[in-house]
Amino acid sequence: MLRFAVAGSPLSTPTPGGSVKGLERAHALGIKAMELEWVQSVPKNPQRMAEIRETAERLDISLTVHAPYFINLNSPDVAKLAASKKRIWDALAMAELCGARSVCVHPAFNLGQSPDVAYANVRRATADIMEMKLKLFPHVNLAYETMGKATQFGTLEEVLRLSKEFDIYPCVDPAHMHARENGKINSKEEWNAMFDLYEEFLGKASLKFVHMHFSGIAYTEKGERHHLPLQESDAKWEDFLTVLKERKIEGTVVCESPLMEEDTLLLQQTFEIKRNAENRNVPVQRIQRL
Ligand SMILES: [Zn+2]
Numbered sequence: 220m221l222r223f224a225v226a227g228s229p230l231s232t233p234t235p236g237g238s239v240k241g242l243e244r245a246h247a248l249g250i251k252a253m254e255l256e257w258v259q260s261v262p263k264n265p266q267r268m269a270e271i272r273e274t275a276e277r278l279d280i281s282l283t284v285h286a287p288y289f290i291n292l293n294s295p296d297v298a299k300l301a302a303s304k305k306r307i308w309d310a311l312a313m314a315e316l317c318g319a320r321s322v323c324v325h326p327a328f329n330l331g332q333s334p335d336v337a338y339a340n341v342r343r344a345t346a347d348i349m350e351m352k353l354k355l356f357p358h359v360n361l362a363y364e365t366m367g368k369a370t371q372f373g374t375l376e377e378v379l380r381l382s383k384e385f386d387i388y389p390c391v392d393p394a395h396m397h398a399r400e401n402g403k404i405n406s407k408e409e410w411n412a413m414f415d416l417y418e419e420f421l422g423k424a425s426l427k428f429v430h431m432h433f434s435g436i437a438y439t440e441k442g443e444r445h446h447l448p449l450q451e452s453d454a455k456w457e458d459f460l461t462v463l464k465e466r467k468i469e470g471t472v473v474c475e476s477p478l479m480e481e482d483t484l485l486l487q488q489t490f491e492i493k494r495n496a497e498n499r500n501v502p503v504q505r506i507q508r509l
Contacts, residue, residue: 220469221463221468221469221470221471221472221490222251222252222281222470222471222472223250223251223252223471223472223473223474223483223484223486223487223490224250224252224253224254224281224283224471224472224473224474224483225241225245225250225252225253225254225473225474225479225480225483226254226256226285226432226473226474226475226476226479227241227253227254227255227256227479228240228241228242228244228245228253229241229244229245229248229250229479229480230478230479230480231244231248231480232244237267238253238255238267238271238274239270239271239274241253242271242274242275242278242280243274243278244480245278245280245480246278246280248480248484249484249487250280250480250483250484250487251279251280251281251487252280252281252282252283252471252473253275253280253281253282253283254282254283254284254285254323254471254473255271255282255283255284255285255314255317255319256285257284257285257286257287257310257313258285258286258287258288259287259288260287261286261287261306261309261310261313262313263313265313265316268313268316268317269316269317271317271318272316272317272318275317275318276318281320281471282314282317282318282319282320283319283320283321283322283323283362283430283471283473284310284313284314284317284319284321284322284323285322285323286306286307286310286322286323286324286325287306287310288325289302289303289306290303290306290307290324290325290326290327291303291327291328292304292326292327292340292341292344292345292372293326293327293328293329293330293332293337293340293341293344293372294327294328294330295330300344303344304344304347304348307322307324307348307361308348308351308352308356310322310324311352311355311356311359311361312355312356314356314359315355315356315357315358315359319359320358320359320360320428320430321359321360321361321362321388321390321430321471322359322360322361322362323362323363323364323390323430323432323473324361324362324363324364324390325364325366325371325373326341326363326364326366326372326373326378326381327340327341327371327372327373328370328371328372329369329370329371329372334377337372338372338377338380338381341372341377341381342381342384345361345381345384345385346385348361349361349385349387360387360388360430361385361387362387362388362389362390362430363377363378363381363382363387363389363390364378364389364390364391364392364395364432365378365389365390365391365392365393365395365396365399366392366395366399366443367392367394367395367396367398367399367436367438367442367443368398368399368441368442368443369399369441369442370441370442373395374399375391375396375413375416375417376416378390378391379416379417379420379421380420382420382421383420383421388421388425388428388429388430389430390430390431390432391413391417391429391431391432392431392432392433392475393410393413393431393432393433393459394432394433394434394435394436394443394446394454394475395432395436395443396413397436397438397454398436398437398438398442398443398444399438399442399443401438401440401442402438402453405453405454405455406455406458407458407461407462410458410459410462411462411466414426414462414466414468426466426467426468426469426470427468427469427470428469428470429468429469429470429471429472430470430471430473431470431471431472431473432472432473432475433454433456433459433472433473433474433475433486434446434447434449434452434454434474434475434476434482435447435448435449435450435451435452435453435454435456435476436452436454437452446475446476446477447476447477448476448477448478448481448482449476449478449482449485449486450485456486457489460486460489460490460493461493463490464490464493464494464497472486474486
């Protein structure tokens with residue numbers, strides 16, 4: 220099964236909300252997955268995690284987590300490196316408690332170093348992180364994200380290679396790849412090549428439990444500027460859905476559009492129409508917007 224996740228509590232969640240209220244609102248909208256956005260800090264209350272877990276299980280909503288942005292596993296500063304690892308461990312610990320299956324992490328900045336040096340540093344830090352993860356947080360995946368700027372560590376090859384080495388799976392964000400490559404990675408051929416490489420590194424079965432991001436994106440020659448609503452962007456998002464359908468990809472695709480639930484439902488409903496059209500061999504019809 221492929222689920223489309225809203226990136227955080229839906230905008231239409233009654234306030235004050237929190238994740239439990241967000242899950243209830245997502246369920247009411249017909250959304251079946253949510254990414255918990257711990258991008259500023261990781262929550263500390265285990266009781267709260269138990270409530271999130273209970274609610275998500277009751278409503279049958281799959282959970283993933285986005286770890287804090289303030290992480291650099293390539294930092295030469297010992298204190299910053301230690302703080303980065305701690306943020307990842309904290310996110311993995313809380314994710315394990317709330318039943319999230321995967322935690323997405325922006326791994327590092329290149330800091331002008333050669334790709335080989337940056338890779339070696341991130342690899343060394345990952346070995347440390349994984350040692351504790353395997354003992355204490357065995358069920359949750361550490362997902363390194365493909366990043367949208369050349370100054371950031373995280374090309375598709377880098378995250379696939381790291382993931383293979385540590386038997387984890389990455390968070391591939393085709394919008395980031397599109398921005399980083401200045402408008403490339405926006406066609407069926409390129410997305411198929413992306414999934415071919417994924418499969419080559421991690422095996423065919425790996426495409427049955429993906430943790431991905433998708434959205435429209437604004438970019439310059441330096442890469443990502445900010446995320447955009449699907450229909451205000453140059454993303455060929457309907458073709459992307461066709462590739463997901465044709466390759467029978469399963470897992471979670473998190474919609475990172477600023478329109479949150481509206482674009483999550485646009486992806487979900489368009490995907491359903493495409494799949495049903497294939498099953499019943501009827502033409503794709505216009506879908507109902509919110
Ligand atoms: Zn991210």
